Amino acid sequence: MTEQQPAPRLAVLGAGVMGVSITTLALARGVPVALVETDPARRAGVRSRIEHELRTAQLMGVPRGPLGELAVTSTAADCKDSDAVIEAVTEDAEVKAEALAEIDRLTGPDTVLITNTSSIPVDELAGRIGHPEKLIGVHFMNPTYLIGTVEVIRGPRTGQSALDGVDRLLGALGRKGVRVADGPGFVTSRLLHRMINDAARIVESGQATAEDVDTLMQDCLGHRTGPLRTADLIGLDNLVDSLRVLHRRTGDEGCRPCELLLRKVRDGEHGRKSGRGFYTYTAGGWT
Ligand SMILES: NC(=O)c1ccc[n+]([C@@H]2O[C@H](COP(=O)([O-])OP(=O)(O)OC[C@H]3O[C@@H](n4cnc5c(N)ncnc54)[C@H](O)[C@@H]3O)[C@@H](O)[C@H]2O)c1
Helix, strand or coil, X not given: CCCCCCCCCEEEECCCHHHHHHHHHHHHCCCCXXXXXXXXXXXXXXXXXXXXXXXXXXXXCCCCCCCCCEEEECCHHHHCCCCEEEXXXXXXXXXXHHHHHHHXXXXXXXXXXXECCCCCCHHHHHCCCCCHHHEXXXXXXXXXXXXXXXXXXXXXXXXXXXHHHHHHHHHHHCCEEEEEECCCCCCHHHHHHHXXXXXXXXXXXXXXXXXXXXXXXXXXXXXXXXHHHHHHHHCHHHHHHHHHHHHHHHCCHHHCCCXXXXXXXXXXXXXXXXXXXXXXXXXXXXX
């Protein structure tokens, strides 16, 4: 960080897959983070998960200077002096609206409120808070420290100050933003989540195994990891929540979560974070 541009004070809500990933990126870039998590069990394990992610980032060659300072808290009030607050809580419009409305009340007009939702239109959430101009969408992808581009969603009511705040934050995080208009799933989830649902349907029908679907998508079509490995990385519970949002708001039957995904979520097979999804993982399970 330069003397002219001090690091923005960042708060992150939710210490799930994305809250941890975004916090890791910020700390590695020297940005201080107040991480708010309501679940005591999640809170208890979060420092060791972030240390693990920081080590992984370093092994993957992510450049790192002095780390930003981390505060872990259960209290949203600890966000009140932040320049930017990123909500990365459960993909549920009610939970998000409540969390954002509280942060809006606690913070001043210059704080930018960022939703990391995968699928809920930004304006739907903006309509639930007192100052809709403070809210903007920034769709970080996991692992955030390896993926240098983010989708930035300007809602119809997003103000210029929020756009400027996001530019400053992305500059500090070394990320490039691609701006798109609002709508269910924006661009990336509208395309990706439907494709993953189709890939799961193919496995469900017995036409091909998960490994074979992923190998074909990787080797023949250049997909980096294959859709079902990506699904495990996202978390199948979050994926199903996002598909439900997409299905309800677009009416697109291709977005109705297929039975195989629903069964895996019911059985606790949430992907990497639970140790099992379409694949089995020996390390990294934490739900
Ligand atoms: N998983 C991904 O790859 C991915 C990628 C891009 C965007 N997203 C989006 O990011 C958000 C978070 O996804 P995730 O996969 O990390 O979910 P997750 O289920 O792993 O974690 C959500 C966390 O939020 C916590 N939480 C709930 N309400 C809270 C509140 N009011 N204050 C503080 N913490 C609260 C929960 O206890 C949980 O720890 C979702 O909107 C999701 O759609 C996810």
